[in-house]
Amino acid sequence: MPIFEKIEQCLIAQNPFVAYLKPNELTCNLLVQKDADLKLFSGQSGFVFFPFDKGDKVVIPFEEADFSQGIIEKKHYNLVSDISSSQTDKVVFEQLVSNGIEAIKKGEFEKVVLSRKIVLKKQLSVLETFQNLISTYSSAFQYLFFHPKLGLWMGATPEQLVKINQQQLETVALAGTKLYSEEVKWTQKEIIEQKIVTDYIVSNIDKKVENIKVSGPNTTKAGNLAHLKSIITGQLPSDNFAMTLIENLHPTPAVCGVPKNVAQSFIHNHEGYDRKYYTGFLGEYAIAGSTNLFVNLRCIEIEEKAVTIYVGCGITGDSIPTNEYIETENKSMTMRNVLVTK
Ligand SMILES: C=C(O[C@@H]1C=C(C(=O)O)C=C[C@H]1O)C(=O)O
Numbered sequence: 001m002p003i004f005e006k007i008e009q010c011l012i013a014q015n016p017f018v019a020y021l022k023p024n025e026l027t028c029n030l031l032v033q034k035d036a037d038l039k040l041f042s043g044q045s046g047f048v049f050f051p052f053d054k055g056d057k058v059v060i061p062f063e064e065a066d067f068s069q070g071i072i073e074k075k076h077y078n079l080v081s082d083i084s085s086s087q088t089d090k091v092v093f094e095q096l097v098s099n100g101i102e103a104i105k106k107g108e109f110e111k112v113v114l115s116r117k118i119v120l121k122k123q124l125s126v127l128e129t130f131q132n133l134i135s136t137y138s139s140a141f142q143y144l145f146f147h148p149k150l151g152l153w154m155g156a157t158p159e160q161l162v163k164i165n166q167q168q169l170e171t172v173a174l175a176g177t178k179l180y181s182e183e184v185k186w187t188q189k190e191i192i193e194q195k196i197v198t199d200y201i202v203s204n205i206d207k208k209v210e211n212i213k214v215s216g217p218n219t220t221k222a223g224n225l226a227h228l229k230s231i232i233t234g235q236l237p238s239d240n241f242a243m244t245l246i247e248n249l250h251p252t253p254a255v256c257g258v259p260k261n262v263a264q265s266f267i268h269n270h271e272g273y274d275r276k277y278y279t280g281f282l283g284e285y286a287i288a289g290s291t292n293l294f295v296n297l298r299c300i301e302i303e304e305k306a307v308t309i310y311v312g313c314g315i316t317g318d319s320i321p322t323n324e325y326i327e328t329e330n331k332s333m334t335m336r337n338v339l340v341t342k
Helices: 003-013 087-105 126-136 188-205 239-249 260-270 321-336
Strands: 017-021 027-033 046-050 058-061 065-071 111-120 141-147 151-157 160-165 168-179 210-222 225-235 281-287 290-295 299-303 306-315
Touching (some): 003 027, 003 065, 017 046, 087 111, 087 260, 111 260, 126 141, 151 321, 168 188, 168 210, 188 210, 188 225, 225 321, 239 281, 239 290, 306 321
Antiparallel strands (some): 017 027, 017 141, 027 065, 046 058, 046 281, 111 306, 141 151, 160 290, 281 290, 299 306
C-alpha cells in the first residue's frame, strides 16, 4: 500500500504514529504504534518526542511498533493565502522583545529566545499539506507526528540537536537569520548571537566528550532563510551516556538563552503561553546504534478547527523589536508556504 494511504489510515484510526524523512532523502519512514498508550521515555530505542520543558517526554518504541518505508513523489497542492498576523500580535511581540532587551541591558542574562504563535481558525488538509512540505523542504528533517493524547504536529526543521553514530557525536550551533540570497552579509549582532550558542555547546560537552572539533560558522539555507551554522564533533566515552548529554544540552541557547535557567524563567514569566513541543526535540533514539535528533522548529500544531504556527527569534542587547517581529514573520513563511485548508 502506498505510504500516504497508510498515513491516512492511521489518521482515521487515531493510531499513534510518526511519518518522517531525514534531510536529503526521498524515503518516508512510518512508525505506527500497536496500541494507543502514551509511552513515557525511559531509555527505549524508538522515535522520541520531547517538549521544550514542561510536558510528557514520549517515545514510540521501535519494538512495539510497525515500521515501513515508502518512496515519496514530489507534487504540490494549492495553498491558502489568508493567513496573517494581526496588528495586536505585532504590538504584543515587540513589547515582549523590548522587555527582553531591557533585562539584558540590566545584566540579568546575555541572550534569550522569545517566541509567539500565529493561529489560523481553519480546518487543515493534513495529507495535502504534508505532501507540499516534503516536496518543498528536502534539506530539512520533515515529519508528521500524531498521538491521541498529544495531538498532531508537523514541521520541517533545519536544526540538528545531535547525531550519534558509534559514539561519534555531531551537533550544530545554529543562529542568526536573514532572508536567503547568494550574498548574505552577517552583522556583528548575528555573529555574536551564533557564537553564544557555539560556546555554550562546547563548554557543556567539554568535560564529557573527547577530541572536540568546531568548524564554521558558515551560511546555511533553510527554505527562504539563511542561518549561521557551526558543526561541532567529538567522541563520546560510552553509549550509556547519550541521553544524559542530550538532556544536558537541551534547551540550547538557539531556542532558550544564556544563562539557561535565568533565560528559561524569563520565557515562563513573559512569553504568556505554553510552547508545548515547539523548541523541544524529536527523532530516532538508539535505532541500530544511531541517534538522530532535531530541534522542533518551523512547525505547526493541528487541531480540529485551528492551525497554530510557532515562531521565535534570538534576542541580544543589540536587537531591534520591529526587526525581530519581521524575523518571526519570515520564519512563519516556512509553514505558511505549504498550508492547504479545507
Ligand atoms: C526559534 C527559532 O529559530 C531559532 C532561532 C534563530 C535565530 O534567532 O536567528 C535561528 C535558528 C533557530 O535556532 C524558530 O524558528 O522558531
